[in-house]
Amino acid sequence: MTHDPRPGTEDGGAPAVPGWLSVRDVVLAVGIGLVLAAALLALTPGSLAHVLGGTDRRQTTVTEVTEGFVTDDRDRPVTTYDLRWTDGEDARTATLRRSGAPERAVGDTWTLWVSPDGSSVETSSPLATGLGLAVGMPVLVLLVALVVRWRGRVVARSAVREAERIEKAQARRRRPTEGI
Structure with a gap:
């Protein structure tokens, strides 16, 4: 591999493989999930009144x-x-x-x-509806974040693996000529 002179690229310029979700990512996902749950409650007719005990x-x-x-x-x-x-x-x-x-x-x-x-007619209790939204939406957002992060890791690792494969192939081609 050729060396990339930019700082932080000591391994020859290969892209860094991102980690899994950080605490900041989890907090952000939970926050987004709760905002989505609140929006769903506000936009669905009768659901806010149901969750607040109006049924x-x-x-x-x-x-x-x-x-x-x-x-x-x-x-x-x-x-x-x-x-x-x-x-x-x-x-x-x-x-x-x-x-x-x-x-x-x-x-x-x-x-x-x-x-x-x-x-307003609902089939589930206000508690079940509220907990389902308050827990379900953040979990859904976390799952999406995990899939996106997993995909990023796969893409980053594939670039590193491809570079390693090319290096090995070049090394195999150089070996026979070195011994002559």
Whole structure:
């Protein structure tokens, strides 16, 4: 290998193989994950109110099931459920739309988290939703960071390995002529 005169390139100019994630990288990934979770909560209708306790656990009854598809996409089924429950003497209703084929039939009971006015219907508890976002998003960002760092390490090592392969090949070609 030829020598690169720049400081910090004592090994002949080969690129440095980056390390794995530093503490700074982990803190940054967790921060980005939490910001993404907060953005998701803010942008998804009803989810912030749900996580902040704006929904109550209710035993609902499915009153109607409507199958359909995402607009202009016959490969993505959507099911709409009309729900009913009682709140003291008051009968309340709400609609829940989920992707996929129907999982419930008319008359089935379904424990859901519902806002008092029926505008927000969730299938998981506020705690599960909040923890899922608060833990899941940072973990997802960390996994992406690990994949990116792994790729950088592979690329850097491949350059070093290619340079070593070329050096060995040149050394093999020089040996037979040195002995004559």
